[in-house]
Amino acid sequence: METLWFWLVSVMVAIYVVMDGFDFGAGILHHFVAKSNEERREVLAAIGPLWDGNEVWLLAGGGSLFLAFPKVLAAGFSGFYLAIWLVVWFLMLRGISIEFRSHVEDGLWRHFWDSTFAVSSILLPVLLGAALGNVLRGVPLDASGYFSLPLWSDFGLGAHLGVLDWYTVLVGLFALVTMAAHGAVFLAWKTAGPVHERSKGLAGRLWALVLIFWVLATLATTAVNPAILRNLPHAPLAWLATLIFLGGLGLVFTGLHLQRFLLAFLGSGAFILGLLAASAACVFPVMLRSTLDPAFDLTALNAAVGQHGLRVGLAWWLLGFPITLGYVAFLFRFHRGKVSAAAEGEGY
């Protein structure tokens, strides 16, 4: 049961990254792919009806973590205190940037929100990627089950760790280019005209960059947390996940080559999902690794709530999850086809 919940939480988080990832990508790129107000609104029309639902995957994933592994939530959120609040503040800024921008027909007003949208969309993947980096690297959890990390110390991996060090920033940058590349194929799929052309042009270059960062991040991870490499042969799920992300990568390049952008987008989603699943399979059952002593690790087994709670949670989760997928399918179907900018006063 604990194992199952480990995977449910991982899947929710991975879906979050795939879903919010494409609208992060749109935000990272919109200054480059959309030059005029009309083009910016085209980008916003593509993500506007979806971004809020995408972000709920984070809250729902956090809710599942709370439900099943409150010890991990408690230690992680309080230990990463300032980093968590930076993420929250940028999420808030990004939300109102999207929602408020088109309410007022004024160049300065829109210029301002376009900038905040871009800045928050760039910083969030870096911070969230760094968070993943922290999970892979480990944190100074002690016998109390808690830890505290400053935002940064000396950017090294020595005795005084910080949330941001060279390794976690590297993972953050990997996340940034991946989200940008993911967003580029999404925009290429959903838009037409100049925005489509520019997104298409950027997608190939960005995916090449993803490959470079993927190699760097993988090498760095095996150096920082050698246990991951040791676990790999014994984790069949990791092999499956590796196949998924390699297959996804293949689809991305095939799709880009054939100009089939939905295919590329699905491949890009599979790449992210598979990569995160492979990471999860390699660290399983550890959820928060201690750099002080493996005995202090928070794992799916020692951090879970009682069996009854897990079983009850599973019952309603199995009810709610298909409904949620239904909403997502409905939304994508309702907004199918290429988007166009809404008329003034009638949309994002």
Added chain:
Amino acid sequence: MGDPLFWHRLQFGFTATYHYLFPQLSMGLAFLIVVLKAVGLKTGDVRYDETARFWIRIFGINFAVGVVTGIPLEFQFGTNWARFSQLSGGVIGQTLGMEGLFAFFLESSFLALLVWGEKGLSRRGHFGAALALWGGSWLSGYFIVATNAFMQHPVGHALLADGTYQLASFWTFLLNPWALAQYAHTMIAAVVTGSFVVASIGAFWVLKGIHLPHARVNLKVGTAAGLLASALVAFPTGDLQGKLVARHQPITLAAMEGRFESGPRAGLTLIGQPNVAQRKIDNPIQVPAVLSFIAYGTFSSDVRGLSAFPQDQWPQNIELLYYSFHIMAGLGTIMIAIMGLAALLLWRGHLEGNRPMLWVMMLAFPFPYIATTAGWAVAEFGRQPWLIYGLLRTAQGASPTVHAGQTAFTTLGFAGIFVVLGLLFLYLIGREIAHGPTGHQA
């Protein structure tokens, strides 16, 4: 001030109070939008659809601010109250998890369809989107109230040897009688807020002599829903809530009333200033025996005062608790009177011509906001010194590794963000009101 607990509590109180200004209007408006759309759908009267369209635009802005101010609350469980989350996650993780899966997805998926999708949807489809937002926002309300109810009156849990609380009975926990009473009270209060806001705009337009057809719809719907909801919020839901407090939190009841000595035929204090040092109410104006009746159903019932309880179990902030309760109850009474009078005038066909009454209605919209804020202050100050009533003290729930400097930093950050957000909100809402119900077509 160097005590992290002070900052954790200040941050939660401040961010939760500010946040709740928005969802109460969202939940109230969601219901009224469904009413307007339903009347429009049934009668084919376009005034109702146009009025609904106006409120949907307000709803969209209000909802967005509600979402962004709500995110921090979700995170505070882990960041500021880690010990509490760790100990009680086995129970309250259920409702918080369900809120994400059942309520947030429903709301977020259909929000854009409601706000921007009218042209692309059939009339029924758009009505469906309104229903989805109503259902989603009210479900969300239930999960939050049920979580709070566990903190007020914990049921359905078991205490384990490691000090954690685990779920023992899901349905007992989910259908906590406290949650049911508090939910009814809270949701109806949200309809009061929605009704007062709708009626206020109606009165404003009539006084200005603009958008008269839509102003009439607002006055009619706002007044009818406002009277019904204002009455229901007091009785039976408020009364029920009061009786639960009397039974399960008698110390809180004593503090709410500023009652220090015990005895039968307890009087209800209308006005007076609690003097905690001397254990009495200064300058009291009281109605004899009414408190006994309200709390226990008979005039002769004994109502215990604070002196009957050990002082370490008293709520720490008796003054604020006392005033919050009296402000809530006093404003509740005034709101029933306003809506009662408005309904009478409306029924007799005199409301539109009665300018003094329209002025009152236009300016009365802050009352429900103040009353709901005060109501939550009663619930939360009244729960002290406990985080989970009778089980876990507030001081035991904070994050062990977070220090005052960190929480002060984020609290001040929120103060700045919320000022800016409030100004933006008022600016955008003001523009929508200036545009009126037909402004965007013109």
